[in-house]
Structures are given as structure tokens and as C-alpha cells.
Amino acid sequence: MDRDRILLTPGPLTTTLRTKLAMLKDWGSWDADFNVVTARLRAQLLDVVHGHESHVLVPLQGSGTFSVEAAVATLVPRNGHVLVPDNGAYCKRAARLTQMMGRKATVMPFAEDEPVSAAAVDERLRADPSVTHVVLVHCETGTGVENPLAEVAAVCERHGKGLIVDAMSSFGALPIDARGIRFDALVAASGKCLEGVPGMGFVFIRKAVLDACAGNSQSLAMDLHDQHVYMEKTGQWRFTPPTHVVVALAEAVAQFVEEGGQPARLARYTDNYRTLVDGMAALGFRPFLKPEIQAPIIVTFHAPAHAAYEFKRFYEAAKRRDFILYPGKLTQLETFRVGCIGAIGRNVMQQAVNAVADTLREMGIPNGNPTR
Numbered sequence: 001m002d003r004d005r006i007l008l009t010p011g012p013l014t015t016t017l018r019t020k021l022a023m024l025k026d027w028g029s030w031d032a033d034f035n036v037v038t039a040r041l042r043a044q045l046l047d048v049v050h051g052h053e054s055h056v057l058v059p060l061q062g063s064g065t066f067s068v069e070a071a072v073a074t075l076v077p078r079n080g081h082v083l084v085p086d087n088g089a090y091c092k093r094a095a096r097l098t099q100m101m102g103r104k105a106t107v108m109p110f111a112e113d114e115p116v117s118a119a120a121v122d123e124r125l126r127a128d129p130s131v132t133h134v135v136l137v138h139c140e141t142g143t144g145v146e147n148p149l150a151e152v153a154a155v156c157e158r159h160g161k162g163l164i165v166d167a168m169s170s171f172g173a174l175p176i177d178a179r180g181i182r183f184d185a186l187v188a189a190s191g192k193c194l195e196g197v198p199g200m201g202f203v204f205i206r207k208a209v210l211d212a213c214a215g216n217s218q219s220l221a222m223d224l225h226d227q228h229v230y231m232e233k234t235g236q237w238r239f240t241p242p243t244h245v246v247v248a249l250a251e252a253v254a255q256f257v258e259e260g261g262q263p264a265r266l267a268r269y270t271d272n273y274r275t276l277v278d279g280m281a282a283l284g285f286r287p288f289l290k291p292e293i294q295a296p297i298i299v300t301f302h303a304p305a306h307a308a309y310e311f312k313r314f315y316e317a318a319k320r321r322d323f324i325l326y327p328g329k330l331t332q333l334e335t336f337r338v339g340c341i342g343a344i345g346r347n348v349m350q351q352a353v354n355a356v357a358d359t360l361r362e363m364g365i366p367n368g369n370p371t372r
């Protein structure tokens with residue numbers, strides 16, 4: 001194999017050699033050198049959302065879902081009531097974990113090809129004062145739709161409700177400014193748009209609600225308040241940290257800053273996205289979402305209508321050309337997804353489109369047209 005395969009998946013994703021090389025060293029979890037890495041990383045993550053005044057940053061071991069679960073466990077009292085606007089798979093996951101932790105969860109369904117409506121959330125909060133928190137998925141990675149974070153945050157603030165944001169697939173790419181958007185917690189992870197490796201999440205918690213979080217969590221490992229208190233006191237992680245993941249993320253964030261931070265990352269991903277959708281359109285493929293509601297993070301395409309199409313074969317043929325695609329997550333429609341994020345640029349995206357064109361030829365499919 002001449003080069004690593006390119007992951008067109010929304011985490012794990014393609015990382016730079018520099019990020020990978022950062023993992024070739026062992027660190028003691030209690031060692032002062034490692035504590036410095038953790039402290040600097042926490043400060044740099046607060047920089048990204050301009051949150052030093054308003055928020056603390058609490059990292060947590062595990063995949064992204066662990067941190068969503070921890071945010072709900074820590075922020076929502078056991079008798080709390082969570083409203084989850086649902087326009088996709090990650091919204092459903094958030095509702096499910098909320099319920100499983102014994103909090104009341106009300107799911108508010110929306111169409112999968114539409115953003116959540118802030119006006120509808122407003123109406124719902126007016127109708128049901130028992131709701132204490134809203135959980136919003138910023139970019140619903142199941143389809144790629146961007147939900148209106150600023151508008152929903154304004155609605156929650158007006159009603160005096162807590163807001164927990166799953167910004168896993170948007171953080172670092174889409175703008176999020178804590179000075180203008182009020183959220184109680186915002187969750188992201190190492191292996192998405194910051195282009196680190198997977199293995200840790202992190203949660204911004206609003207200082208004004210932090211003290212009231214003590215004792216909410218029914219889980220020891222998921223208690224972000226406890227993690228925060230311990231880290232402030234000792235500079236250390238409460239339990240064994242994913243040391244290699246942490247130093248890789250620190251190296252990835254250094255590159256993020258050098259590239260020009262969030263605006264530069266958004267510009268590169270937008271360029272990747274345009275290269276992808278233009279190239280795929282020329283092959284006859286059609287995206288599932290209207291472009292005006294699509295985030296430049298991950299694109300859902302309709303499968304070609306041709307009888308010879310089968311995702312597994314399509315995937316294997318693209319993989320032989322060194323590109324890893326992603327299956328669709330819609331129940332009603334045959335689709336597949338292509339990520340625009342990771343340490344890749346326009347040239348790699350064009351090569352990905354060429355690989356898809358070759359793949360269609362090999363499968364005997366004249367074009368990607370989803371209708372016949």
C-alpha cells in the first residue's frame with residue numbers, strides 16, 4: 001500500500017502525519033509534563049468558542065457519546081425533563097441515553113430533510129413548562145443537516161431553560177461563539193473537525209450552572225462536575241487519561257491554530273464539499289438535502305437506481321481505490337454518505353470523485369442517477 005487509505009467518514013477521519021507522530025511517546029498520567037499538555041489544551045479549546053469568561057472545559061475519556069451521556073447526567077437533575085427536537089439518528093440517540101439514565105425525555109419529531117424549527121421549540125416550551133432542558137444536535141451527522149443553534153439558544157434563554165448542545169460534528173468548523181450564544185453545556189470530541197484521533201470527548205459547562213451540577217450524576221465515571229473539581233485541584237484527570245489521544249489532540253489543535261482556526265477550517269471543508277458535490281453531480285448523483293440546509297461536514301447521496309448497485313460492492317470497489325465511504329443512516333431510503341472533514345483538501349476530494357467514477361464503470365453502472 002503506497003499511502004494510507006483516505007477516510008471519508010465523520011470520525012475517525014484522516015489525520016496528518018504530524019498528529020500520528022505525536023503518539024510515539026509514553027506519558028505518565030500524573031507527570032507534570034502531561035498536566036501541562038492537558039491545561040494548555042483546555043485553554044485552547046475555550047479559545048475556540050471565546051468561552052473563557054463564561055464556561056469551563058471538562059474533558060472526558062471515551063468516544064463522543066460518552067460525553068453526551070455525561071453532559072446529560074451532570075447537567076440534568078434526576079427529576080428533570082428534557083426536550084429533544086429530533087431530525088435524525090443522533091437526536092434519537094441523545095433521547096435514548098437521557099431516558100436510560102432515568103430522566104424524563106420528550107422527543108419532538110421533525111422531518112429528516114428539514115432543520116429543527118426554533119419557532120416550534122418556542123411553542124412547545126410555552127405549552128409545557130415542566131421541561132427543564134433542551135438537547136439540540138447542532139449538525140445532525142445522520143444526514144448532514146445543520147440545525148439553527150443560535151435561534152434555539154435564544155428561545156431557551158427567553159424561557160429560562162437549560163440548553164445542552166451536541167456539537168460533535170460541527171465544533172471547530174462551524175462558528176460557535178459563547179459570547180453571543182447561551183448554552184449550559186456543549187459537547188464535542190477529539191476525532192472530528194479538530195482532526196485528532198478518537199478516544200476523548202470534552203464538554204463546555206457554563207460557570208453559572210456548574211455548582212448546581214454537584215450530585216446530579218447517577219454515575220461515577222460520567223460525573224463531569226467531579227472530573228472538573230478534581231482536575232482544578234490536582235491538574236490531573238480523575239481516572240486514567242487516554243494519554244496518546246490527548247497529546248495527539250494537542251498536536252492537532254496546534255495545527256488548527258496555525259491553519260487559521262475555525263474560519264480557515266470551515267473554508268477548507270466548504271471547498272472540499274463543493275468539489276465533492278460538483279464532481280458527484282457531474283456523475284449524476286443527487287444529494288438528499290437541499291444545499292441551503294446542508295452543513296459542509298458530511299453529504300448524504302441517494303443511491304443510484306441501477307439494478308447492479310449494491311452498497312457493499314460499491315464500498316469495496318471504492319476501498320480498493322483507497323477511499324473509505326460511509327453507509328447511509330436513513331431507514332426509508334437507500335443512501336450513502338461521504339464526509340468532507342479530515343486532513344484532506346480539494347485534490348484528494350477530486351481523487352475521491354474519480355474513484356467513484358471508476359467504481360461505477362467497474363460495476364457497469366452508467367451514472368449515479370437515483371431515478372429511472
Ligand SMILES: *Cc1c(COP(=O)(O)O)cnc(C)c1O
Nearest residue numbers: 063064065090139141166168169
Ligand atoms: C460522532 C457523533 C457523536 C458521537 O459518536 P461516537 O461514535 O460516540 O463518537 C455524537 N453526536 C454526533 C452528532 C456525532 O456526529
